[in-house]
Every structure is written in structure tokens, then in C-alpha cells.
Amino acid sequence: MNRFIPTTALAAAALLGASLAAGDAAAQERKFISIGTGGPTGVYFVVGNSVCRMVHKEAAEGRKKGRKHGIRCAAPSTGGSTYNIGQICAGELEFGVAQSDWQFHAVNGSSEKVTNCPGLRAVFSVHPEPFHLIAADGSGIGSFTDAKGKRMNIGNPGSGQRGTTEVLMEGHGMSADDLAVATELTSSEQSQALCDGKIDAYGYTVGVPNAGVAVATDGCGAYIVNLNSDVEKKLVAENPYYAFATIPAGTYKTTAEDVTTFGVMATFVTHENVPEQVVYEVTRAVMENLDDFRSLHPAFANLDPANMTMDGLSAPLHPGAEKYYKEKGLK
Ligand code: GLU
Numbered sequence: 001m002n003r004f005i006p007t008t009a010l011a012a013a014a015l016l017g018a019s020l021a022a023g024d025a026a027a028q029e030r031k032f033i034s035i036g037t038g039g040p041t042g043v044y045f046v047v048g049n050s051v052c053r054m055v056h057k058e059a060a061e062g063r064k065k066g067r068k069h070g071i072r073c074a075a076p077s078t079g080g081s082t083y084n085i086g087q088i089c090a091g092e093l094e095f096g097v098a099q100s101d102w103q104f105h106a107v108n109g110s111s112e113k114v115t116n117c118p119g120l121r122a123v124f125s126v127h128p129e130p131f132h133l134i135a136a137d138g139s140g141i142g143s144f145t146d147a148k149g150k151r152m153n154i155g156n157p158g159s160g161q162r163g164t165t166e167v168l169m170e171g172h173g174m175s176a177d178d179l180a181v182a183t184e185l186t187s188s189e190q191s192q193a194l195c196d197g198k199i200d201a202y203g204y205t206v207g208v209p210n211a212g213v214a215v216a217t218d219g220c221g222a223y224i225v226n227l228n229s230d231v232e233k234k235l236v237a238e239n240p241y242y243a244f245a246t247i248p249a250g251t252y253k254t255t256a257e258d259v260t261t262f263g264v265m266a267t268f269v270t271h272e273n274v275p276e277q278v279v280y281e282v283t284r285a286v287m288e289n290l291d292d293f294r295s296l297h298p299a300f301a302n303l304d305p306a307n308m309t310m311d312g313l314s315a316p317l318h319p320g321a322e323k324y325y326k327e328k329g330l331k
Contacts, residue, residue, distance in 0.1 A: 031278055036084030036096030038159070039187035041215075043207035043299050044097040047126050047266065048075025051095070051286055054091055058285040069281040079158030080187070082114045085269070086158075089117035095282065099129060099160035099205055100265040100312030101167075102242040107315040113163040115295050116233040119272040121318035123283055124308040127207040127299040130245035130263035134154075134213065137221035137254075139200040144172050144227055151181040153190045153202035161187065164264070165203035168186060172230040191215035193223055207299035209251050217252035224252070227261040236262050239263040241312060265312030272318065279320025287324065305330055 011066055024159035035051060038044035078084055084096030085106045098106075105111035107120045135141035141150065149265045153178060154169075155162035162184075174180035183194055190202040194216045206213065210279055216222035224247055236242045245263035255324060268280055287294055294300045309317075309330050317325070325331040 030070045030072060030248075032072050033070035033094040033278060034072065034075070034092075034272075034284070036078045036087055036093045037075050038078060038080040039096065039212070041188045041210075041212035042080075042130075043127065043210055043297060044266065045077055046076070046297045046299075047094045047097050047268070048147065050293055050300070051075065051268070051282065053289070053296070054289045054293055055282055056286040057272070057289060057292070068109060069277075071278060071281055073282075076316055079156055080162075081158075081160030082163055083158030085117055085120060086115040087307075088269060088271050089115050091271070091273065092212070094278070095123070095268065095270045097126070097266055098269050099164065100125070100267050101239070102160050102163060103267050103269055103312070104241045104314040109252070111163070113166065117271075120315045121200075121270050121274075121279075121321075122313035122315040123268040123270055123279060123318055123321045124286070125310075125312040126266040126303065127297075128245055128263055129205045129266050130163075130167065130247055130259075130261045131223040131227060132204045132206060132247070132261065133201060133227060134194065134204060134222050135201045135225055136194050136197075136199070136216075137223070139303070141201055141225060142232070143225065143229065144168060145174065146225075147201050148178045149180050150200040151183065151198070152179050152186060153183045153185045153193065153199050155190075155203065156181075156184050156186045159187065161203055161205045162305050164205050166226060167235070168203065168227075168231070171235055172324055187212055190223075191219070207266060208247055209298055215254055217254045221254060223254040224259045224261075226259055232262045238263075241265075241314060265311050269315065270318050272322075274318070276318075276320040276323065279318045280323050281320075283321040283324045287328070 016039045035048040037048035055073045081098040081102045087093040106114045106117040109116035154165045193199050247259040
């Protein structure tokens with residue numbers, strides 16, 4: 001009996017050593033990534049958190065199958081597209097959601113409204129984001145230029161909606177000076193402000209449907225204005241990152257007919273300095289679980305890998321994403 005004691009002790013010591021080593025390895029493998037989103041009532045917030053959910057799902061299922069990636073993910077609420085790009089470029093965020101227009105300008109250095117970021121890399125595109133001009137019931141606003149002399153929310157600095165609203169104002173020969181008041185409310189504040197009578201209109205680039213928009217349309221009779229004048233036609237004709245979009249009749253209580261407007265794509269971006277393996281695993285987690293992903297928000301219902309790997313992507317694909325798409329014959 002005695003002779004087994006040292007052996008058992010040795011085995012225990014060996015086991016302890018092995019588990020310590022495994023713990024060290026796991027600690028080394030563990031990587032934390034942050035995804036920049038938008039306001040808490042927007043669709044970007046759902047995109048970021050859905051990506052994290054798929055990453056964690058793959059981590060758990062991968063562990064069962066002996067295939068582990070050790071990535072832990074968080075997707076906090078942020079100011080929106082241009083904030084996310086700036087933070088990705090500064091190395092403060094690994095990923096973010098950003099409008100296709102601001103992705104284009106960041107990588108090409110073609111607008112002072114967003115950080116010039118040649119290292120920005122595309123991963124995939126997500127849902128279309130029509131530009132919404134939302135007008136208060138009784139405001140009399142029937143076109144973009146009707147906002148002149150009214151109180152309009154142009155969006156918080158850092159949001160994509162702010163930049164796109166400014167581009168549209170410039171296109172219509174307007175500036176914030178033409179408005180009675182230009183507020184800088186966040187996307188989560190603007191609908192309530194409109195229903196409270198504090199503003200007459202707001203401009204918002206967002207996926208359809210959106211709970212935040214519904215607060216204004218279904219909550220206090222606000223309506224979405226058609227934006228298909230020569231100005232929007234010119235913007236779409238001259239810029240690859242814009243396209244016409246329809247907000248279908250019946251989407252909200254006040255959408256009795258289809259609304260035609262122009263819009264962008266929501267895109268998922270990263271930086272060339274983010275390791276290939278990390279981007280590969282995040283891309284893989286989303287694409288391998290696309291059915292689950294689609295079920296997490298109605299704006300994701302039509303996501304299709306062929307479009308996701310192409311539409312609205314003007315930055316070069318990150319090599320980690322490209323590796324996965326090549327394996328799957330998508331590129
Ligand atoms: N497109 C908006 C922006 O960049 C965000 C929309 C959302 O949060 O879903 O500011």
C-alpha cells in the first residue's frame with residue numbers, strides 16, 4: 001500500500017502541473033475584442049451584440065469539438081459610424097459598424113467629416129440603411145428643403161447620420177444656419193424630443209424596421225418623407241456608396257405607402273493591425289451561424305453571403321476575412 005503513496009503524490013503533482021500549464025495556455029489564447037456600435041435603440045447595437053453572441057457560441061461549441069478560439073467579445077453602445085472608425089484607427093476598438101459612405105471616405109481620405117484611415121479594412125456588409133427624414137405630425141414638411149426655418153436634429157458628432165445629414169443639406173444648398181434650431185441629440189433621444197414637441201424633424205440613417213423610429217411614427221404620428229429629388233438622384237449617380245432604397249408600406253403606422261429615399265449599407269469593419277486569426281474567427285462565427293444571426297433582428301432577414309462579401313465594401317478586405325471567404329468559395 002505504502003509504495004503507492006509516492007506514485008499517487010507524483011501523479012497528483014504531475015496533474016497539477018499539467019492543469020497549470022493548460023491554464024497558462026488558455027490565458028495566453030484568450031483575446032478580448034471590442035466592437036463599436038451606435039445608440040442603444042439602433043440596429044448597430046444589435047449587430048455588434050449579435051456578432052459577439054455568434055463568437056461566444058462558436059467558442060463554446062468549438063470547445064466541445066476540440067476547436068477553440070478563446071475570443072471574448074463586447075459590443076458597447078457608441079456615438080456611431082465616424083466615432084467607430086476613429087477609434088478603430090486609433091487602435092482603441094478592434095471592430096465596428098460603419099456606414100458605407102464613411103467607410104469609403106475614411107479609406108480614401110476624401111472627407112474631413114471622418115478620420116483619414118488608410119488601414120481600415122472591410123469584413124462584411126450587413127443591412128441596408130435608408131436615410132430617413134422624419135417629420136412631426138402637423139409640421140407641414142413634405143420635402144427636404146421644407147426643413148428650412150424648422151427645428152431639426154442633425155445628430156450627435158460621431159454619428160453617421162450627422163455626416164450624411166450634412167451632405168444632404170449641402171446638396172440642397174442648405175446649411176445648419178438655414179434651420180431655426182439644429183440640435184445634436186443622439187439617436188436614442190431624438191424620437192422622444194420630436195414627440196415632446198421640442199423638434200420638428202430629424203435625419204437618421206438606420207436599418208428597417210427600427211424601434212427608435214417607431215417611437216416617433218407609431219407613438220406620435222410622425223411620418224417619413226420621400227427623398228427622390230434631383231439632388232438625391234445626383235448623389236446616387238455620382239457615388240458608389242449610395243443607392244436608392246424603399247421603406248415598405250406598412251413598416252410603421254404612418255407608412256401607408258412605400259417611401260423612396262436614398263441610403264447606404266451598414267458595414268462591419270476592422271483595422272489591418274488586427275491579427276488575421278482574430279478576424280478569421282469572427283468572420284467564421286458569423287457566417288457559420290448565419291441562420292441564427294438572421295433571426296436576431298428583422299433588418300437581418302435577407303442577409304446573403306454573396307452580397308455581404310461585396311456590397312458597400314470600398315476598403316480592402318481584411319486578410320482574415322478573405323481567407324475564410326476563399327475557403328468557402330465566396331471570393
Ligand atoms: N447609421 C447610424 C450611424 O452611423 C447608426 C444606426 C444604428 O445605430 O443602427 O450613426
